Amino acid sequence: MFRQVASRAASQQKVQGLSWFAIVRLGLVQASLGSIVVLTNSTLNRVMVVELSLAAIIPGLLVGIHYAVQLSRPLWGHRSDVGRSRTTWILGGLALLAVSGTAAAGTTFLFETSYAVGLAAAIAAYTLIGIGIGASGTSLLALMAAKTAPERRASAATITWMLMIAGIVVTSILTGINLDPYTHVRLVAVTAITGLVVLSISALAIAGIEKQPTLISDQDRRNAGSFKESIGEVWNDPEARLLTLFIFMSMLAYSTQDLILEPYAGLLFAMPPGETTKLSGTQHGGVFFGMALVGIAGGLFSKRKPGLIKFFIVSGCLGSGVALAFLSISASFAPAWPLEANIFALGFMNGAFAVAAVGTMMVLAGSGKTSNEGVRMGVWGAAQAISFGLGGVAGTIVLTLGRWSTGNDATAFTFVFALEAVLFLMSALVALRIGVRTAPRAEIKRGTSPAVVPAE
CATH class of the missing domain: 1.20.1250.20 (MFS general substrate transporter like domains)
Known part of the structure; x- marks a missing residue:
């Protein structure tokens, strides 16, 4: 059963944690992650199968690669535990995701000239996509856990995931509008601009949040070891x-x-x-x-x-x-x-x-x-x-x-x-x-x- 426990020494004081506005700001970061991922998992998937006439198993395996790479999430979480700045890992992972997502879009040119080269470049890009998602997403959830009051965590999770869905929907609509008529150049440009926009939004959204009081006291907890x-x-x-x-x-x-x-x-x-x-x-x-x-x-x-x-x-x-x-x-x-x-x-x-x-x-x-x-x-x-x-x-x-x-x-x-x-x-x-x-x-x-x- 879940219940709240307060310290006897200061039981009359109330813990606030992040405000609803701050939680929404963190949700915008999650929305940014979703905005880039939908381009690689959906839009680029369709381009590979339809415009490039690749076997459907190719984009399926590439998406599987970025999921497999996310087995490294504990490692990136540990780095943010001992690195004294989760914000750096969140924005750094998102920047890597934006760059590698653009690189994945760029492989459309390579597939038309050399299947082997295009596939090798796509594997490398999707590997980096998985690392970016893992580093950014894991650190974001850890930051939310440390800064959000227990009674608000279910609502915080809801807000975060609903904003992610909203980010996916908005990105899908805008991408559909700007990709018509389709060219590989348009795909790369749209992906790059999307990455730049969401990275800027995330940097503004997360600014100062890590300085908020941490609801999980470290006084009787050891620092993270190896x-x-x-x-x-x-x-x-x-x-x-x-x-x-x-x-x-x-x-x-x-x-x-x-x-x-x-x-x-x-x-x-x-x-x-x-x-x-x-x-x-x-x-x-x-x-x-x-x-x-x-x-x-x-x-x-x-x-x-x-x-x-x-x-x-x-x-x-x-x-x-x-x-x-x-x-x-x-x-x-x-x-x-x-x-x-x-x-x-x-x-x-x-x-x-x-x-x-x-x-x-x-x-x-x-x-x-x-x-x-x-x-x-x-x-x-x-x-x-x-x-x-x-x-x-x-x-x-x-x-x-x-x-x-x-x-x-x-x-x-x-x-x-x-x-x-x-x-x-x-x-x-x-x-x-x-x-x-x-x-x-x-x-x-x-x-x-x-x-x-x-x-x-």
Whole structure:
């Protein structure tokens, strides 16, 4: 159970943490990350397949590379722990992401002259993209965890992720307008300008935030040691291990349907491409509203009901499992099934558990014996990256094997969705075991107020 614990010596003083405006500013940095990533994962993906006539597996493998590289997140988190400036790592990683994203766009020229050279350059660019995302994103979450009051962390996670979605949407619209008529030069120019704009916005947004009081006191915590020591402490912490397992399982279930949902609607419900695209939008609309619910409820009630975040994690996983179970059943009733409502419900539950999980990560980030919030966020970010990298591939493999062995599309899809439902139910069981074990802190860094930390 989550509750607040204050130091006896100053129990009458109140901890504020970051203001809502400051949280929104950090959300703009996350939106900047999303703005560049969508260009490499979506726009450039389409250009490689359509304009360059490359096999679809090529951009798929390149995206997989940047997820694989994000296994280095704990390392970048540790560097920000011991480097005395998370802002430097956030902006440095974002700058690397902007440069490498532009370089990835530039490989379109190389592919037309030499496939081998173009592929080698693309692999290098996507490797650097993964490093940039890992360094910037991990340090950003660690900074948010240290500066945000516990009762605001669920809402802070919601604001951050909703702004990221907004950044993706705005960038997609503006990119679509400015890429017409398409040329490789336009693609490189749009990517470079996007990187420059979002880097400037992020630099202004994050200015001065690291100087705010830290809510996790370092008085009775050791400074972060070597990377090996920090990783060892996280691995030896039962709560951190449980959360790592939960993130891996739940995000694997979350991402497994990414590449098969639209084919499912097309094969069994006879939906044309335009309709299946709208279906994807319906799912993301559900995610948006699920996140909004957690953010609003977290802002209004989490201080009085500190177990609310955990409730949303467990109920979100259970709800996702139920929605997937119904989706599994729908294969037997297609096309006479309310597919849109089913998909919206799945997205809603996905959004609720996902953003609540991020809030829990921020709560648990400061529960260690040493000041290693960055390493903890890095470990959990790496678990998520592994799941996202495996999920899409696993879904397509299981579906292909199912279609091959049964010769029946409905049966194959039923099995995949049922498997996802089981993963979500198992994730809910793991989430029930997650608690927070901390001791009261004597004071807040750079302040005299007591630290407010969650405890069992």
